[in-house]
Amino acid sequence: MINILLVEDDILLGEGLSKFIMEQGYQCCWAKDAQQAKSAWFTADLVILDRQLPEGDSLIWLPEQLMKKALPVIVLTAKIEVEQRIEGLQAGAKDYMVKPFSHQELLARIQVQLRPLGEAKLCYKALSIDLSTRRICFHGKEIHLKPKEFQLLILFVQNQGRVFHRDELLNKIWGFQAFPSTRTVDNHILHLRQKLPPLDIETLRGVGYRLKEVEG
């Protein structure tokens, strides 16, 4: 379950927000001062941080906390001036909202920050790839891929155009401790090419492989 840390000293606002967040299906941890926020930091997946706390501006300790554990942070504030928004972003916040704000917009911004972790569907030409069900469809027809092939495919589609050296692929997919020969990589590439003809995997002789980007 996704855990959102809400840092807010105002009782009324805090109660409303934490209730709202929980209604959306997230776990919510409500910290009322910097001390509590720091101790809850490590269990959180995302932070909603009020800038004005009793102890002062929370931007002061934000960078330090982010050093310890990087997290997406959405800063809330009553300060509307542009300079102060910029300060917030430069302190490491991922987003910035000015009070008063709509709960729905906050939700949308939370979802943006969480997106890379959660949801999952990829496309490449006539291929559609569902990461959660591990289902590959090609022109609506399902294609069965073996685990290693699937991992390879995901890596390529998520990094279209990037060149991967064989060693790099071995590291990313097989892991540091496994050392199959690089011919193994060739074979898996071959299998991908045979099973999924639309995959334009280019060979860069002496270098590695690369999935050609789809043009607009």
Next chain:
Amino acid sequence: MINILLVEDDILLGEGLSKFIMEQGYQCCWAKDAQQAKSAWFTADLVILDRQLPEGDSLIWLPEQLMKKALPVIVLTAKIEVEQRIEGLQAGAKDYMVKPFSHQELLARIQVQLRPLGEAKLCYKALSIDLSTRRICFHGKEIHLKPKEFQLLILFVQNQGRVFHRDELLNKIWGFQAFPSTRTVDNHILHLRQKLPPLDIETLRGVGYRLKEVEG
């Protein structure tokens, strides 16, 4: 070099923004309609997208583009209503700004989105060299280089104006243990010159080669 794709049909705003972006040290590609935006999509590292284009709401085709290549997108709009901000974020945008906005704040938000990245791109005249995809483009057309040629090119472009003796090139590119004749170097220089006419490789008789520096 980081490449920002600006999609904006308003000439005045587009000129101002693209100038500003370039002043900040980014490369800026300015697309004036959806068609141009889609074809420039794959070379971009970040997109600034105006929502109202002549063809209609750009949110319609945004998710499809993001499927092809995921990119951080900052949406610009005149629409101030919360519901429309939420639409934008749900369509896949990473951030949302309402016109009129401060250039400085846009810059800050660009920096936020680029923070995780650190990509490497080189330029020389009409040539653009992407190290991660090993792709060389000359006036938008891709050029295929063999590994040794590619290494040579990188070395020259990263050391513009510096003279390299043949022996030095042999050492840097072929390594200490390999000792091909120096004629081999000549041949590779020849290939580079043939494939990439804008490369101004000067011959210093009796000394070696040097890539002429680009002004500015």
Next chain:
DNA sequence: GCGCATTTGTCACCTCAATGTCATCAAGTC
């Protein structure tokens, strides 16, 4: 300018290592 020696440009050829492809084998699962 002329002739010569030297260096460099250009091309065609050849070799060998990198890769594509297939069949087989080992290991794990039910």
Next chain:
DNA sequence: GACTTGATGACATTGAGGTGACAAATGCGC
């Protein structure tokens, strides 16, 4: 034991790139 996955090796094929021959260019002494 049948089945699936995936690692390996054999063999064919390709292309990178090294080599040398020859042409062209450059520099130098006269």
